[in-house]
Amino acid sequence: RMGRLARRFAGAAGAAADEPIARAHRQAGRELLLAQSSDWPFILRNRTTPEYARRRVREHLDRFARLASMLEQGRIDADAVARIEAQDDLFPALEPGLWAGA
Numbered sequence: 001r002m003g004r005l006a007r008r009f010a011g012a013a014g015a016a017a018d019e020p021i022a023r024a025h026r027q028a029g030r031e032l033l034l035a036q037s038s039d040w041p042f043i044l045r046n047r048t049t050p051e052y053a054r055r056r057v058r059e060h061l062d063r064f065a066r067l068a069s070m071l072e073q074g075r076i077d078a079d080a081v082a083r084i085e086a087q088d089d090l091f092p093a094l095e096p097g098l099w100a101g102a
Contacts, residue, residue, distance in 0.1 A: 001068055002028065002029065002032050002064075002068070002096070002099045003099045003100065003101070005025065005028060005068060005071055005072070005096070005099070006025075006096050006097050006098070006099035006100040007100050008071075009021060009025050009071065009096070010097055010100060020076040020078045020081065021071065021076060023076075023078075023081050023082075023085065024067050024070055024071055024076050024081045025067075025071060025096045026094045026096055027063075027067055027081060027084055027085055027089075028064055028067040028068055028071065028096065029091075029094050029095075029096040029098075029099065030088060030089070030090060030091055030094055031060045031061070031063040031064035031067065031084070031088070032060070032064050033091070033094075034056075034060040034088055034090075035057050035060035035061045035064060039053070060088075063084050063087075066080070066084070067081070067084065
């Protein structure tokens with residue numbers, strides 16, 4: 001899904017940093033990376049705090065799905081994007097176009 005978004009919105013992330021499409025696109029990439037973090041499988045495998053790991057993966061995938069739906073429908077809720085960014089905004093220069101080949 002991220003690959004399709006990257007191909008559809010190629011260059012959007014290079015637009016003005018405050019442009020709603022670019023912000024939503026970058027944050028979708030962040031959420032996907034966070035959901036795929038190697039910490040979660042490690043925690044689940046070792047059963048240290050599996051409930052926490054499951055919750056975090058689910059949260060990141062849910063946020064990704066919300067952002068992806070906004071982009072696909074062409075209806076960006078800038079306030080919702082800002083709330084999601086406030087929770088996890090690492091990799092400020094993330095280039096979602098990297099997923100274009102996926």
